[in-house]
Amino acid sequence: MAMMKNITIGQYVPGESIVHQLDPRTKILATFLFIALLFLVETFTGYALGALMLFVIVLLSRIPVKFVLRGIRPLMFIIVLTLCLHFFMTEGRVILQIWFLKLTYEGLIRGLMMVSRLILLIIGSSLLTLTTSPILLTDGIESLLKPFRAVGVPAHELAMMMTIALRFIPTLVEETEKIMKAQMARGADFESGNIFHRAKSLIPILIPLFVSAFRRADELAVAMEARGYRGGEGRTRFRVLKFTRRDAAALILVAGLVILVGFCF
Amino acid sequence: MDALIRFVDVSFSYSSDAEHELEALADINLDIDDGEFVAVLGHNGSGKSTLAKHMNALLVPTSGKVYVAGIDTQNAERLWEIRQMVGMVFQNPDNQLVATTVEEDVAFGPENLGVPTPEIHRRVDEALAVVGMSDYRLHSPHQLSGGQKQRVAIAGMIAMRPRCVVLDEPTAMLDPVGRREVMQTVIKLNREEKITIVLITHAMEEAILADRVIVMEEGRIVMTGTPREVFSKVETLAKLRLDVPEITSLANRLRQRGFDQIPNNILTIEEMVNVLCQFG
Ligand SMILES: Nc1ncnc2c1ncn2[C@@H]1O[C@H](COP(=O)(O)OP(=O)(O)OP(=O)(O)O)[C@@H](O)[C@H]1O
Ligand SMILES: [Mg+2]
Numbered sequence: 001m002a003m004m005k006n007i008t009i010g011q012y013v014p015g016e017s018i019v020h021q022l023d024p025r026t027k028i029l030a031t032f033l034f035i036a037l038l039f040l041v042e043t044f045t046g047y048a049l050g051a052l053m054l055f056v057i058v059l060l061s062r063i064p065v066k067f068v069l070r071g072i073r074p075l076m077f078i079i080v081l082t083l084c085l086h087f088f089m090t091e092g093r094v095i096l097q098i099w100f101l102k103l104t105y106e107g108l109i110r111g112l113m114m115v116s117r118l119i120l121l122i123i124g125s126s127l128l129t130l131t132t133s134p135i136l137l138t139d140g141i142e143s144l145l146k147p148f149r150a151v152g153v154p155a156h157e158l159a160m161m162m163t164i165a166l167r168f169i170p171t172l173v174e175e176t177e178k179i180m181k182a183q184m185a186r187g188a189d190f191e192s193g194n195i196f197h198r199a200k201s202l203i204p205i206l207i208p209l210f211v212s213a214f215r216r217a218d219e220l221a222v223a224m225e226a227r228g229y230r231g232g233e234g235r236t237r238f239r240v241l242k243f244t245r246r247d248a249a250a251l252i253l254v255a256g257l258v259i260l261v262g263f264c265f
Numbered sequence: 266m267d268a269l270i271r272f273v274d275v276s277f278s279y280s281s282d283a284e285h286e287l288e289a290l291a292d293i294n295l296d297i298d299d300g301e302f303v304a305v306l307g308h309n310g311s312g313k314s315t316l317a318k319h320m321n322a323l324l325v326p327t328s329g330k331v332y333v334a335g336i337d338t339q340n341a342e343r344l345w346e347i348r349q350m351v352g353m354v355f356q357n358p359d360n361q362l363v364a365t366t367v368e369e370d371v372a373f374g375p376e377n378l379g380v381p382t383p384e385i386h387r388r389v390d391e392a393l394a395v396v397g398m399s400d401y402r403l404h405s406p407h408q409l410s411g412g413q414k415q416r417v418a419i420a421g422m423i424a425m426r427p428r429c430v431v432l433d434e435p436t437a438m439l440d441p442v443g444r445r446e447v448m449q450t451v452i453k454l455n456r457e458e459k460i461t462i463v464l465i466t467h468a469m470e471e472a473i474l475a476d477r478v479i480v481m482e483e484g485r486i487v488m489t490g491t492p493r494e495v496f497s498k499v500e501t502l503a504k505l506r507l508d509v510p511e512i513t514s515l516a517n518r519l520r521q522r523g524f525d526q527i528p529n530n531i532l533t534i535e536e537m538v539n540v541l542c543q544f545g
Contacts, residue, residue, distance in 0.1 A: 135365055166365045170407040216360045223361035226323055226353040227421065228345055228377035238372035238385050 011071070011126070012133050018246075019061035019131045024140030026247040030254045031128045037258040038117050038124075046265030047116040053257060054123055061131050071126035072119060079115055086111030136241075138162045143241055156232025168216070175212060179205050267335055268296035269429055269461055270320055270351070275329035277315060277484075289315040291484040293329070299428065302455045302462045304472040304492070307481035308506045313465045316481065317431045320463065321351035334428065349378055352422030356434040358414035359406070367409070367417050368393070368402040374425040385424075392423040395458065396450050412443025416450055423454070429461035430454060436468065448474070469496070469510040473532045480505060497530040512537050 014020075019027075037050055058068050072079070090107030097103070129137065142159035149155050180190065183204050190201050277290040289312050297303055307313045318324040319331050322338040331338040333347045352374075355361050364370040371392050375385045393399045396416040406414060415435050422430050432451065436444040448471055454460045464475065472478050473492040480488035480495060482505050488495055496502070496509045499517050508514065516531040526544070531537050 135369070163364060167363060167406065170405070171359055174407070216357075219355065219357060219360035220363070222323060223353075223355055224363060224373075226321055226348060227363075227374040228348045228425065229373075230345070230377065234379045235376050236379050236382060236385065238369055238376055238382065238389070240382055 011129055013063050013067060013130050014133070015062060015131065017060060017062045017131070019057060019127075021246075022131075022250055023241055023243050023247045024132050024136040025144055025241060025243065026251050027128050027132055028137075028140050028144060029251060031125055033254050033258045034124045035121060037262045038120055040258075040262035041117075041265055042113075043265045044113070044116070046261055047113070047120065049261045049265065050120050051116075053254075053261075054120065054127065057127060061127070063127075063130055067130065068123055068127065071122050071130075075118075075122055079118055082118060083111045083115050086114055134166050135163075135239075138166070139237075139239060139241055156235070160232075164220070171216075172209070172213065176205060176209055179208050268332075269299045269301075269334055270297040270463075271295070271330075271332040272319070273330045273332070275319065275326040275331060277319065277324060277327045279315075288327075288484050290319070290326070293484075293486060295479070295486060297429070297461060297463065300455075300459055300461055301477065302452075302475045303464070304475035304478045305463065305465045305481060306467075306469075306472055306478060306495075306507055311481040312484040313481055314433050315484075317353065317433050317463065317465055320429070320431050321353055322347045323353070345378070349425050350428045352425055352427040352430045354415065354418050354422060354430065354432040354435050356437050358411050358418060358438065361418050362406040362414060362421075365405050366402070367398060367404050367406065370406065370417055371420045371424050374421050378425060388424040388426070389420075392420040395423055395453070396420045410443060411439045412446040415439065415443065415447045419447075419450055419454070423458070423460075427460065429463065431463040431465075433465045434467065435464075436466065436471065444468070444471075469508055469513075473510055480507065492532055493530045496532060499529070516540075 034050070034053070038047075041047060041050060058065060087103050087107045088101045090104050090110055092104035092106030094102045095105050095108070132140070138159050141162070142155050145153050145155035145158065180188075184190070188201060188204060190198065192198075193201070272293045272295040275290055275293040276288050278288045293316065305313050305316065315324065319326065319338065320333070322331075322333075322344055325331070325339050333351055336343045336347055338344075338347055362370045363373050368389050371389045372385050375388055380388065389402075390399070393402055396419050398413065398416050398420060401409065401413065401417075406417065409417065418435075419430070419432075430451075435451075436447050439447065451462055451464060452474060455462045462475075464471065466472055473496070475492060478488075478490060478492050478495040479486055480502070487505065488498070488501065496513050499509055499514070502509055509517070510532060512534055513531055516527050516537060517529060519527050520529060527540055531540065
């Protein structure tokens with residue numbers, strides 16, 4: 001169960017830096033701009049400049065670099081796979097042959113490009129969640145989606161769902177551990193056997209977990225209704241997001257850099 | 266003055282064909298006055314929770330009427346007024362907290378009511394102070410003990426400025442420390458904030474704190490009176506599969522053994538001590 005403890009939702013690192021203090025909407029939009037940049041850029045110089053931008057933001061956020069890089073680790077497999085596929089599957093001038101695998105020059109370039117893009121994408125988006133608490137992130141998403149309510153985007157409902165998920169994930173993790181221990185006390189074995197065996201041994205955990213989750217959902221719905229909940233209509237907020245001049249400046253700066261780098265390199 | 270909550274000939278059954286289904290509530294007539302502290306007792310399935318849910322229009326009667334401050338609970342237009350006036354705290358402390366931090370959870374009710382932001386902040390501060398949870402405002406609910414979670418739930422009610430709080434077995438899942446915390450908060454609400462309390466409970470020790478005790482059986486109110494009146498009827502309570510407080514039961518056993526000087530309506534240990542000291 002050590003694995004489950006490690007899943008920290010949003011991996012937020014609390015702090016007081018200027019990056020932390022920016023409005024979550026600023027950071028979400030800046031992240032999207034940065035992602036757009038990654039798809040505009042076609043040269044290594046461009047990626048290097050993108051990396052430089054990220055590096056400056058990391059410095060400003062005062063988050064240890066190793067925290068930022070940690071986000072890459074779970075996706076290492078995908079990165080290596082991408083690299084290999086491009087290296088050996090692209091047609092072109094063969095520069096190295098290992099047995100039947102042909103590494104081409106074009107493949108080498110494309111592979112490195114794709115991987116740079118991927119790594120910058122991961123770091124860029126994890127910077128958002130590292131510097132923004134899940135609560136503010138939810139508020140930001142709700143606020144940004146609000147204009148699209150007219151075309152049927154359920155902004156408030158999505159935000160409410162995220163909040164409830166965040167609220168109940170630790171509770172459900174605790175509950176899973178409790179059920180596992182109870183089943184282990186009765187001699188259940190989750191560690192040995194082949195993959196099918198292990199999957200099967202999870203059934204006695206999943207069923208009570210689902211039953212309890214549905215009961216929780218039911219009770220929570222009643223409690224919310226008792227507390228006057230009736231959807232987003234007419235609701236005021238405890239926390240009001242403030243888009244300051246600093247946010248405007250940050251956003252203009254990022255947009256400017258994205259346009260400059262995106263169209264020049 | 267009119268009662269704060271008034272039940273007039275209320276019957277309720279969960280399924281629509283009332284003939285086949287046993288009624289969960291039958292012919293309830295009940296007045297709860299402003300400022301009162303009422304405890305509701307009854308065996309499992311006797312209809313206590315169903316009664317409670319009628320008090321803030323989570324359920325409406327199949328026949329009869331429920332009025333909250335004179336408003337018919339079937340009046341859908343004034344539903345939110347009723348929900349604001351009568352708050353509800355449930356048994357499972359986990360399944361009624363919605364937000365990821367204590368302060369935001371307390372703010373949930375006022376947000377739903379459309380209270381302006383600065384006023385929400387004032388109310389949250391105040392409500393957390395009343396339940397003694399101000400130091401935990403930035404904690405997330407899963408970091409709290411059961412008793413603390415229940416106090417946060419109570420704060421969430423207070424922030425809505427209710428006239429009545431209905432608590433449905435709020436201590437059933439708590440340890441003794443948690444129970445004491447919650448009961449102290451409930452008494453404080455009643456005495457200091459003058460909020461009407463309806464407490465559903467299985468613990469007789471909690472019921473003796475009330476002004477009035479109501480006993481339910483099969484959807485009916487079968488006994489009502491002060492705790493002293495109700496708990497002196499040991500045989501009737503036993504027939505309803507209910508206990509009396511331990512100390513009352515001890516007094517009764519002593520009486521049966523011939524200690525006639527011991528009255529049959531002892532509720533607390535202090536009273537027992539006083540009586541025993543007079544034996545000399
Ligand atoms: N959602 C429901 N649907 C159908 N029947 C229900 C429902 N909830 C309760 N009942 C039935 O209504 C009756 C009264 O239930 P209620 O929950 O009010 O009792 P209670 O006194 O609160 O019991 P407990 O002490 O177990 O909480 C019971 O017979 C119960 O089975
Ligand atoms: Mg009940």
